[in-house]
Structures are given as structure tokens and as C-alpha cells.
Amino acid sequence: MLPFLLRRLVNSIPTVIGATILIFFIIQLAPGDFLTSQLLNPNISKEQIDNLRRNFGLDQPLIVQYFYWVKNLLQGDLGLSFAYQQPVLNVVAPRVLNSLYLVLFSTLVFYVIAIPLGVYGAVRQYSIGDKITSTLMYFLLGFPSFFLALIVIYFILQIRFATGWDIPVGGMTSQNYDDLSTLGKFLDVLKHVAIPAVVLAIGDVAGTTRVLRGQMLENLNADYIRTARAKGVSEFKVVYKHTFRNAIIPFIAGIGGLLPALISGAGFTEVVFSYPGITPMLLDALNSQDLYVIAGFSLVGILLLIIGNAVSDILLSVVDPRIRYA
Amino acid sequence: MRNATAVPATTGAAQGVRKPQSQFQVAWRQFRKHRLAQFGGIFLILLYVMALLAPFLAPYSLSSYSTENITKFAPPTVVHFRDESGAFTRPYVYGFKQELNLNTFVNEYKPDPTQKYPIHFFVKGAPYKILGFIPGNIHLYGVEDPGNVYLVGADGFGRDLFTRILYASQISLTIGVGSVLISTVIGLTMGALAAYFGGWVDNVIMRVVEVIASIPYLFLVILLRAMFPTNINPIFALYVIIGLLAFISWGGLARVVRGQLLSVREMDYVAAATSLGATDRRIIFRHMLPALSTYLIVTISLAIPFQILAESGLSFLGIGAVEPYASWGSLLAQAQEGGFSSITDRPWVLIPGFFIVLTVMCFQLLGDGLRDAFDPRKRQ
Secondary structure: OHHHHHHHHHHOHHHHHHHHHHHHHHHHHOOOOOOHHHHHOOOOOHHHHHHHHHHHOOOOOHHHHHHHHHHHHHOOOOOEEOOOOEEHHHHHHHHHHHHHHHHHHHHHHHHHHHHHHHHHHHHOOOOHHHHHHHHHHHHHHOOOHHHHHHHHHHHHHHHHHHHOOOOOOOOOOOOOHHHOOHHHHHHHHHHHHHHHHHHHHHHHHHHHHHHHHHHHHHHHOOHHHHHHHHOOOOHHHHHHHHHHHHHOHHHHHOHHHHHHHHHHHHHHHHHHOOOOOHHHHHHHHHHOOOHHHHHHHHHHHHHHHHHHHHHHHHHHHHHOOOOOOO | OHHHHHHHHHHHHHHOOOOOOOHHHHHHHHHHOOHHHHHHHHHHHHHHHHHHOHHHHOOOOOOOOOOOOOOOOOOOOOOEEEOOOOOEEEEEEEEEEEEEEOOOOEEEEEEEEEEEEEOEEEEEEEEEEEOOOEEEEEEEEEOOOOOOOOOOOEOOOOOEHHHHHHHHHHHHHHHHHHHHHHHHHHHHHHHHHHHHHOHHHHHHHHHHHHHHHHOOHHHHHHHHHOOOOOOOOHHHHHHHHHHHHHHHHOHHHHHHHHHHHHHHHOOHHHHHHHHOOOOHHHHHHHHHHHHHHHHHHHHHHHHHHHHHHHHHHHHHOOOOOOOOOOOHHHHHHHHHOOOOHHHHHOHHHHHHHHHHHHHHHHHHHHHHHHHHHHOHHHOO
16 A cells, blocks of 8 residues: 555656646746835845845746745745745645635535435435435536525525524634634634535535436446345445445545645635635735745645545545555 | 447348438437427527627616716616506606615615606617627617616616626626637647657646646636736736636546547557558548547537636636626626625625526536437437
């Protein structure tokens, strides 16, 4: 297992190098470098800026600059954010964590909704329940995630006006967050994360449920299921142990791409709920041309993809005993 | 080979009954049986006609608003069909008057029964050019000047939201399709190049595909958008967004095209064509690419709704269509102006979203129908 994972890691190196080249050259193509904004600063003279340019290696040819940048990356230095005047890592890290909370919680909700619905749709094919969920899912597929979020906010606000319940619909913490105990802080964040996470999960459920239902149907008609039934295996075991385990294999293979896809997909929900995740900051960075922050988030995305791929390899070997990593 | 000899025998027997059909004729017959897909297709035609005729259907021009009679976020105008005595009359609307609500200190719009504006059809109004060259100034409906008819309310500048939805459909319905077409061309070319040349060309192209796929989609779009200044020309911004969406989405197609071409290259009929002395170009265009046509039709029809969703998302975030142009996504961004509570005060700003849902669903129904129609296992 370990040698296999290491080999996968080595195989992903060319992709990572390619991605860093892409990111670096996009940054170079963008107008201005990170000292351009300082030109307007009356406290810094032109000579000082030229000195800084030389110190940062900005007067060197592009290729040399690229290697400087990669050398710094390897040392964990993602550059300096112009807007925050801080190392990018310090600016980016808390946002990545926030997004991860949201995404992990929503993944949990996502599976809790998607798996039973997909299994139900296959086991009770063409029943009224199946038809209703299928139609609903089809309808949901057309909803952009931010539109779904806006509609949910609309209804929550109506409920809030009608009942006076304090349902949080924005941000990640309450105003009195700092005064709360550790448990209170946890519950407070959970309360704020819950609604965006559920909205995010529901938005993604539609596609997966449809595919899972198809996969289940395909496996339910397989010969080995007939054999299992013939030898008297209980229906529950037939569905969950025999069929389901085979039906989810393609999903587990896709988990690698799930984490980065979810983080990027969560962006719209984050913006609508003004949740302090990655995407709102990324948009601010775009507006202030804070290039190293944008690059930093993209690099984090690549890192998550590599981690996700490793996780999915491990899970695949657990679920599917036919897969042996020799 | 046993199969190959059996097939002509059966088609020969069928020929006595009816004419042989091409693949597309078979698919069309199958498609005609698919009710929902036809429904989707018809609705799409209606939507595109609506987009084409937007300047005529809309009572105002894209960004007309009054500077003296401010109608910021005016609610939908109620159209009356009965006059005060209850008898049916020509539809009319009341004028507005604004009152300050002393509890909330918000200006509220109250209909003013003293001002009555009948709705006229085929009225003269703001001049426009359909498709950029057919001039006109007739609008389907409208009221006389100081009056306003806002079927679904007004936006933050007091512009008619219905007009803006109609104009936005032109952008929302073209950007997705345009970017899919461009990405298809890129994907086909790159896939064919990779399959045909092999070696380092193949290697480089496939690595580029991997690199593009390795950066999360939204981050990549924002990263690429950072290459251009934030305040670029609004028209240019539309082209940028088409280009970005095409650039990030050709990889999957290129991969499939490459794989398909590589497997088709080994087929007997290609070997036969080669041994008959066909040129490379003839083999590629007459024998290999047609094998991909059904796959392409289905992929394109299912990629369009995805790109329409992507465009609406980017416009919602403010990096797609920008003022003075509008797309359904950028119209929805207004729902966020002024904090959360503003949605409950003016729920009509959510209406553009339903147009997105309708369009995407129609494209999906159509795409699913096409997929089933071309799938021999689903023949009826």
C-alpha cells in the first residue's frame, strides 16, 4: 500500500510542476507586479522600489524568477499579500480551514441524503416515491447553487419574521462569540455552518442520486444477486452488503476530485451566506489584484486534489477487495 | 466475423419491408417518441425567439430609467382589467406615489388611483435594432410617458426588471452555447492532434489537460480572470468569459476524442480504407471522425446547460456580464444588495433565477432525449 501511494505521489509531480508553471505565468501576464501598488505610496521613493525589485529578483529573467518562486514555495513561503501586507500563508490558512469545516459537514449531510434516496429509488423502482424523488432531483439539477441558497434564505427570513426564532443566515459566528465557552463556541459555529452546509449538500445531491440509482439498478439485475437471493440471504443484506457495496465503487474512485470540487463549488454558497471561506476572499483578491493570494488558494486546491486522490485510493482498497496495490 | 456476415442478411430481409434508414433517421424516429425531450426542445425554441425579439417584447430599452421620477426597487405594477364600476375595460395601470413609512423610514410605493394609464399595444418607444441591423421602435406593449408598467418590478436603478430579463436572455443563452462550441473545436483539434501525432505532442497535450483539471474550477477561472484588469470594456468582458469557460472545459472532450480515435484507428474498416490507398486526410475526415458524431451531439447538448449554469454563477459573482449588460446571473446579484433582509422586501428580484432553471432543465431534457435516441440499447 505505502509503496503504491508513494508511486502515485511521484506520478503527480509533473502535474504539480505544470500547474505551478501555469499559475506563475498567469501571474506574470497579469498587469503589474506586487510593487506596482507601492509606486503610489509617497513614503517610498523610486530608488527604494528599484532596490526592492532587485532584492526580490524581479529584475531577473522570467525563468529565474520562476525558480525563485518555486524555491520559496518549497520552503512554505507563498509570497506576500499586497492587500494585507502579510505572508500569504497566514492570510489563506484560516480561510481554508473555514471552508473545510463547511465542506466536510456538507459532505456528511450529502451522503446521508444521497445514499438512502439512491438506494430507495432503485429498490422501489417506478414506485410513487421513486417517481416523486426522480422528478424533484431532475428539477434540482437545473438550480444554480447560489439561486437555491437565495431561495432558502428567503424562506428562512419569512420563518424568522413569522416565529421570531433566531435562525442564523450569515457569517460563521455570532456577535458574542468571544464570550462563549469552548463548547458554546463549537455549537455556535455548528449553528451557522448547518444551513449553508445543508443547502450545499442538497444542491449536489441531485446528480449523485441519479447515478447511484442507475448503478444500483445495474447491480440488482446481476447474476450474483440472484444467486444471493436463491441461497436465502436476507433482503437487507442483498441490498446493502451485496448490491450497494458494488454500486458505490465508482463514487469512491471519484472522491479524489470531490474535495477540491466541493471547495470550489462551495464558493457560491459561501458568497451568498457571507461565510468567511475561501471564495469571498478570492473575489476580494481579484478586485485588488492581490495575485499571490489567488495563486496561494490555487496551490491549496492542487494540494487538496493530491490528498483526495490518496484518500480515494485507500478507501477503494478497503471497499473493493479485488483491488490490490502490489 | 460471424456477426459481420449475419448483419447483411437481416438488413437484406428488412429491406423488403421498408427502406434502409441512416443512423440519423433512426435517431430522429426515436426522438419523436420522447415526449419530454420534445417539450424541452420546443421551449428552447421559444426562449431563443424571445431572446431574438427581446427589444420588441420589452416595453423599455436595456438601461432606460427616469432621472426625475426615481423608481428604485418599485414593486410589480398591478394590471387592472376592470374599472371602478367593475366593468371590463382595456387593461390599465395606476401611477405611483411614494410615501415615507414613518416606522421603518423606507420609501414605499403606493398606487395612485387618480392617475390612470391604459396599456397600449404596438406602441412607439425607444428605438432598437434586432440582431444589430433590423431597426424598429415598436414595442409590444407600453403606457404613456409619466406612467410606468413594471410587470415584475424594477431594479436598484429603477429600470424595468422584465425588460432587463429579456435583454439578459440574449447574453445568458449565447455565452453558454458559444463557449461549448469553442471548447468542442479546441477539444476535437487537441484530441485529434494527440491521437494522430502521438509521441511528445500527445504527451504535452495530455499533460496540459491534467494540469487544467488539477486546479479547482472556480479558482482557475478567477486566476485566469486576474490576467485582465478588473475594469475592462463590458463587451470585451463577455468575450473573456466565453474564452475562459471554453479554455477550462475542453480537456475532457480531448481525452475522449483521443481515446476513441486511437481505438477506431485499429478497426478493420480503417485498415480496409488504408489498404485501398485512401489518404490520411480522407481516413480522418470520412472514416474516423464520423464515428464520433453521436458522441459529440450528446456531449454538446449536455455540456450547454452546465456552461449556462457556470456563466450565471460567474456573472452572479461579478466576473461575468457587467453593467450596462446583464445576464440572468448578474440580475440575481441584486438580491444580495443591501443585506439579507432586502430579499423579503422585494422577492421579485429572484425571478431571473427561474429563467435559468427553466433553460437548464429544457437543455437537459433535450440532451437526455438525444442520448436515448442515439443509444441502440434504448431503441423501442
